[in-house]
Amino acid sequence: MSQQVIGVENCASEPIRIPGGIQPHGALLVADPGSFRLLQISANATEILGPEFALGADLRRLIGPEVETWFGSEDASFQRTISLRDRLFAIVAHLTPQGGIFEFEPVSAAELASLEALNPRLRRLADNIVKLESVRELAQAAAREIRRISGFNRVLVYSFDPEWHGTVIAEDGDGVLPSYLDLRFPASDIPAQARELYRLNPIRLIPSASYVPAPLVPPLSPVDGQPLDLSFAALRSVSPVHLEYMRNMGTLASMSMSILVEEKLWGLISCHNAEPRQLAPQIRAACDFAAKLVALRVGAVERGAHAAQRIRLKQVETDLVARLARADDIETGLVQEARLWLSVADAQGAAIVAGEQVHGVGTTPSEAEIREIADWLRSEPRPDTFATDFLAQDMPGAERFAPVASGLIAASISQLHSRLVLWFRPEVIRTVTWGGDPHKPVIAAPGDRLRPRTSFGEWQEQVRNRARPWSRAEVESAEDFRNALINFVLLRAEEQAALTDQLERSNRELEAFSYSVSHDLRAPFRHIVGYAELLRDRVTNLDDKSRHYLGSITEAALAAGQLVDDLLAFSQLGRASIASTRVDMRKLVDEVRRALEPDMQGRNIVWEVDDLPPAWGDASLLRQALSNLIENAVKYSRGADPARIVISGVANPAETVYSIADNGVGFDMTYVDKLFGVFQRLHRAEDFEGTGIGLALTKRVIDRHGGWIRAEGKINHGAIFTFALPRGNGERGRV
Amino acid sequence: MENAGVSDLRPILLVEDNPRDLELTLAALAKCQLANEIVIARDGAEALDYLYARNAFEGRDPGAPSVVLLDLKLPKMDGLEVLSIIKNDPQQKHIPVVMLTSSREERDVLTSYEIGVNAFVVKPVDFNAFFEAIQDLGMFWAVLNEPPPRGNNA
Numbered sequence: 001m002s003q004q005v006i007g008v009e010n011c012a013s014e015p016i017r018i019p020g021g022i023q024p025h026g027a028l029l030v031a032d033p034g035s036f037r038l039l040q041i042s043a044n045a046t047e048i049l050g051p052e053f054a055l056g057a058d059l060r061r062l063i064g065p066e067v068e069t070w071f072g073s074e075d076a077s078f079q080r081t082i083s084l085r086d087r088l089f090a091i092v093a094h095l096t097p098q099g100g101i102f103e104f105e106p107v108s109a110a111e112l113a114s115l116e117a118l119n120p121r122l123r124r125l126a127d128n129i130v131k132l133e134s135v136r137e138l139a140q141a142a143a144r145e146i147r148r149i150s151g152f153n154r155v156l157v158y159s160f161d162p163e164w165h166g167t168v169i170a171e172d173g174d175g176v177l178p179s180y181l182d183l184r185f186p187a188s189d190i191p192a193q194a195r196e197l198y199r200l201n202p203i204r205l206i207p208s209a210s211y212v213p214a215p216l217v218p219p220l221s222p223v224d225g226q227p228l229d230l231s232f233a234a235l236r237s238v239s240p241v242h243l244e245y246m247r248n249m250g251t252l253a254s255m256s257m258s259i260l261v262e263e264k265l266w267g268l269i270s271c272h273n274a275e276p277r278q279l280a281p282q283i284r285a286a287c288d289f290a291a292k293l294v295a296l297r298v299g300a301v302e303r304g305a306h307a308a309q310r311i312r313l314k315q316v317e318t319d320l321v322a323r324l325a326r327a328d329d330i331e332t333g334l335v336q337e338a339r340l341w342l343s344v345a346d347a348q349g350a351a352i353v354a355g356e357q358v359h360g361v362g363t364t365p366s367e368a369e370i371r372e373i374a375d376w377l378r379s380e381p382r383p384d385t386f387a388t389d390f391l392a393q394d395m396p397g398a399e400r401f402a403p404v405a406s407g408l409i410a411a412s413i414s415q416l417h418s419r420l421v422l423w424f425r426p427e428v429i430r431t432v433t434w435g436g437d438p439h440k441p442v443i444a445a446p447g448d449r450l451r452p453r454t455s456f457g458e459w460q461e462q463v464r465n466r467a468r469p470w471s472r473a474e475v476e477s478a479e480d481f482r483n484a485l486i487n488f489v490l491l492r493a494e495e496q497a498a499l500t501d502q503l504e505r506s507n508r509e510l511e512a513f514s515y516s517v518s519h520d521l522r523a524p525f526r527h528i529v530g531y532a533e534l535l536r537d538r539v540t541n542l543d544d545k546s547r548h549y550l551g552s553i554t555e556a557a558l559a560a561g562q563l564v565d566d567l568l569a570f571s572q573l574g575r576a577s578i579a580s581t582r583v584d585m586r587k588l589v590d591e592v593r594r595a596l597e598p599d600m601q602g603r604n605i606v607w608e609v610d611d612l613p614p615a616w617g618d619a620s621l622l623r624q625a626l627s628n629l630i631e632n633a634v635k636y637s638r639g640a641d642p643a644r645i646v647i648s649g650v651a652n653p654a655e656t657v658y659s660i661a662d663n664g665v666g667f668d669m670t671y672v673d674k675l676f677g678v679f680q681r682l683h684r685a686e687d688f689e690g691t692g693i694g695l696a697l698t699k700r701v702i703d704r705h706g707g708w709i710r711a712e713g714k715i716n717h718g719a720i721f722t723f724a725l726p727r728g729n730g731e732r733g734r735v
Numbered sequence: 736m737e738n739a740g741v742s743d744l745r746p747i748l749l750v751e752d753n754p755r756d757l758e759l760t761l762a763a764l765a766k767c768q769l770a771n772e773i774v775i776a777r778d779g780a781e782a783l784d785y786l787y788a789r790n791a792f793e794g795r796d797p798g799a800p801s802v803v804l805l806d807l808k809l810p811k812m813d814g815l816e817v818l819s820i821i822k823n824d825p826q827q828k829h830i831p832v833v834m835l836t837s838s839r840e841e842r843d844v845l846t847s848y849e850i851g852v853n854a855f856v857v858k859p860v861d862f863n864a865f866f867e868a869i870q871d872l873g874m875f876w877a878v879l880n881e882p883p884p885r886g887n888n889a
Binding site for chain 2: 519561
């Protein structure tokens with residue numbers, strides 16, 4: 001016979017809130033809130049309560065007029081004990097849109113007598129668990145006390161994981177039923193809608209798993225024609241699947257209390273008995289109260305642990321951000337502070353991805369794999385901070401690096417540069433012991449109805465590709481760090497803007513300064529020269545010495561004027577914009593040579609000028625550069641006869657290289673670094689005139705063009721200056 | 736070309752605040768042996784007073800100067816402002832203006848030409864070069880350059 005495995009989510013289709021009947025150990029009545037006439041009754045009502053509890057009867061007459069007071073008040077529930085036909089009944093009632101639902105359960109006098117003992121027990125439990133800081137310990141204390149109160153064979157405390165698998169974290173039993181401590185039960189054992197009902201109605205008792213439900217009469221509510229909603233009814237009949245599950249487990253009576261922490265179903269306290277067992281509503285209420293005490297304490301302990309971890313991680317984050325503020329950039333800072341970076345999320349590896357750049361610390365996947373993760377993260381919209389402890393499930397192909405990155409927190413820092421900060425946790429291979437094979441939750445034979453599993457034998461499974469889950473505090477810490485980084489990035493951008501402003505301002509100031517220098521500094525030199533000349537013209541009978549003095553005054557002032565002009569040219573060069581065109585270098589050299597002719601009178605110079613390739617640049621600036629170099633070659637070869645000046649050029653694919661060589665006095669290579677500095681001179685002023693700015697100016701021109709310049713020399717063996725200019729876009733590659 | 740008689744020579748207006756530059760410029764002009772009278776204004780406002788025959792120059796001999804030698808940096812109102820007023824006034828704009836400046840600042844040159852300067856001279860440190868420049872300018876503007884025809888409305 002072929003069998004098929006069906007998800008228990010099929011259970012979701014079962015009408016668990018509107019089963020149409022109740023468990024038969026009590027009776028249920030629905031009364032109209034105005035007339036107190038009975039609208040619906042359970043089929044066993046007349047048998048249990050008496051023939052007068054018939055449809056249409058007035059409930060005030062049957063159980064007393066105080067019912068009316070209850071209906072008029074805000075109090076949502078009604079609980080008391082009454083005597084009917086010499087039997088004691090506990091009445092629990094609640095109001096619904098379909099009428100007031102009254103549930104009657106028989107209680108014994110002995111049970112009522114034992115209620116006296118409940119108070120001290122509950123107080124002791126409260127005193128006990130307040131001292132406990134461990135969830136397991138307080139679950140254990142609750143299991144022990146609830147078993148004493150309820151008298152069931154075994155009490156289990158489950159806690160749910162995020163996937164709703166339950167683990168038994170505490171157990172108290174008398175040995176009649178097997179121990180399930182530390183076993184895991186699959187989420188399918190308690191379907192989603194049952195979990196929701198547990199959240200709404202925190203306690204449920206099934207005194208006998210072999211009961212036959214008592215149907216409601218009439219089946220549909222006369223108020224709205226719908227089946228009666230029994231969500232909040234204690235006697236609500238449960239799913240036959242569940243009863244079968246109980247019988248398969250060997251438990252004929254069960255009671256469950258929900259542990260709600262911050263309105264979420266945190267766990268269950270589940271009581272079982274091998275034999276059927278009834279429990280008075282008052283005792284059930286005490287058990288429920290005990291469960292609530294546990295829930296409060298669990299909430300407090302977890303919040304405390306969360307807060308403690310949060311504070312610790314906040315300190316780490318604050319420390320790290322402070323250190324990053326001193327780093328050159330985020331990437332460098334993070335790598336330097338690897339330990340803190342990892343601690344932010346208590347991770348074993350971390351990486352920052354900026355575009356294609358990856359910087360990692362600790363144990364991480366390879367750079368290529370990190371880029372793959374980043375691409376996957378960017379492939380679709382995700383929360384700014386994304387966390388998983390099961391990356392292989394989320395990301396296709398992630399099994400490959402599961403050993404180092406089963407856990408991932410990804411924080412997106414900037415969309416613009418697609419910057420991501422990642423934390424990794426390695427795979428933790430765990431062995432989980434299930435109470436039965438979780439992969440075979442239900443078995444349905446063709447044509448057969450849904451059946452729960454029958455085996456609760458231990459079933460071990462290795463959990464792979466999973467990391468230790470990130471705690472809420474760790475994810476929040478990563479979020480905080482992300483926000484800090486974003487502020488940091490913004491701050492850096494602001495600082496940059498402020499710096500640019502400042503630079504622009506000081507540039508303007510410098511410009512104003514050099515402007516006034518150019519006007520005011522030149523004037524006095526002009527005046528000195530002017531008056532010296534006027535004096536020379538006026539006094540005709542000067543002796544040679546006086547004439548020499550006068551000549552020196554003029555020369556000195558002229559030199560100073562030249563210095564001012566050179567300095568200005570140099571400072572202007574920083575600001576001048578480059579107007580690039582194709583420049584005929586051969587023509588430029590010829591022009592410069594013509595301009596230098598006065599300096600070359602009486603000199604014997606042999607020129608060797610190649611057919612120079614054209615350059616790409618600003619013609620007037622290049623003329624200045626070339627002029628300085630050629631002027632130097634002429635000047636420093638003054639002592640050579642003949643002087644040789646060789647100018648050559650070659651076009652390489654990316655740049656054009658020119659050189660100017662002479663056979664003059666050369667220079668000591670020791671000082672080559674100083675050659676291109678402002679006011680750096682390697683010769684005495686009386687040997688070679690000059691302001692010491694020419695080569696600095698030349699280098700600046702070449703730099704502004706994106707090129708380079710080098711000098712080589714040897715004392716008394718000449719010098720060679722070589723410079724290169726990048727080729728223009730249109731020129732590139734054409735040799 | 737009509738030869739202008741000595742008595743027809745209109746004055747040169749020299750606008751210069753720096754006393755040394757003034758003295759040197761006058762010496763240079765004297766060297767040129769120009770017959771033109773040289774009128775001196777020490778700032779931009781005075782220059783305009785002369786051109787518009789007002790304040791200190793009220794009731795001066797009528798007629799525009801043959802050339803204005805205008806320093807760029809002047810107290811009260813600088814050379815560029817004076818130039819701009821002259822060149823924007825239809826009655827004055829034909830007067831040749833030569834800007835004299837210490838500076839090689841490119842923007843001054845550009846601005847001056849935009850406003851309509853007739854020549855721009857950077858005062859060289861070398862006095863001989865300065866002398867030659869002044870001589871050339873004086874000869875050209877004060878003697879050789881014909882003012883535009885005055886038309887019937889003169």
